[in-house]
Amino acid sequence: MSANKYLGIIFDLDGVLCSTDEYHYEAWKAIAEEIDINNFTPKDNNRQRGVSRMESLEILLEKSERKFTDKEKLILADKKNQRYKELLNNINSFDLSDEVRVALNTLRKAGIKLAIGSSSKNAGLILERLGLGNFFDVVVDGNSITKSKPNPEVFLKAAQMIGLQPSQCLVVEDAISGIEAGTAGGFDTAGIGGVMSYPKTTYPLRDFSQIMNIVFAN
Known part of the structure; x- marks a missing residue:
């Protein structure tokens, strides 16, 4: 059985992996x-x-x-x-920071399931522009949900598609609506930017690489 604290991570896209x-x-x-x-x-x-x-x-x-x-x-x-x-069209692979790129590759090599949970209907296009078109195990976006955040549908669907329970996944968000959605769905949450100090955020992230400290905690 894996010693990792979480077996899957579900990332919001805008404001988390890149800024649009x-x-x-x-x-x-x-x-x-x-x-x-x-x-x-x-x-x-x-x-x-x-x-x-x-x-x-x-x-x-x-x-x-x-x-x-x-x-x-x-x-x-x-x-x-x-x-x-x-x-x-202005976005390209250079908009993906080295910090994010290294963390994603480290998590992937460790066998962590990686998913996108975004309300955007342009998630696929953004991922392609970033050079991440085929990187994630699952992409759930505004084209495949009927209720947007703070409804937890997008995260619950992503967890189901990677075969994990909410308790086995970490949701990474930068918006209050996303933290609320994660909490409502039974997920622990990691908050970047303005939601670091939001009361329902499980883990505040000063930088993206801290995700690895959370996931690989004993």
């Missing part, structure tokens, strides 16, 4: 200006982290006095995604 916040913000800001919202800020953008595209749009539309139909909302969300995908 700048691209999300630029794309949403373009949509905001198109519909005469001129006060969309990085703070507003931060509220969109970890949630679905349509939920992100609703956060944006809180700043508009206009009422939009469901059809109009779908058009706006699609426009944002097209702009975002154009910006993703």
Whole structure:
């Protein structure tokens, strides 16, 4: 039986393995200006982290006095995604830090199951751009779930697909919605960035390499 504390790790993608916040913000800001919202800020953008595209749009539309139909909302969300995908062409393998690359390879060589659990519908594209297209055992993203974080569906599905129980997996997140989802699903969580000090975060991570200290703890 393995001595590792966890047999699987489920990573959020944006803000954990790489940062695409700048691209999300630029794309949403373009949509905001198109519909005469001129006060969309990085703070507003931060509220969109970890949630679905349509939920992100609703956060944006809180700043508009206009009422939009469901059809109009779908058009706006699609426009944002097209702009975002154009910006993703700027991503390449150099956006994967050496720290992250070394840690992922070390975990893989140790036989740890590795999965992606992301609300993004562009997870596959981002992974390809990073040079990680076929690296993970399982990729569960916004295309394969019906409920976004803080619902635990994405993590529960990933755990099931790698054949492990939630108690055997560690969820790595950078957003409160992700920590809430992991906790609701019965997972221990590791929090990077702003969720290091969030009360429900099991392990605060000052840097990505600390994951190995957690997983290989005796």
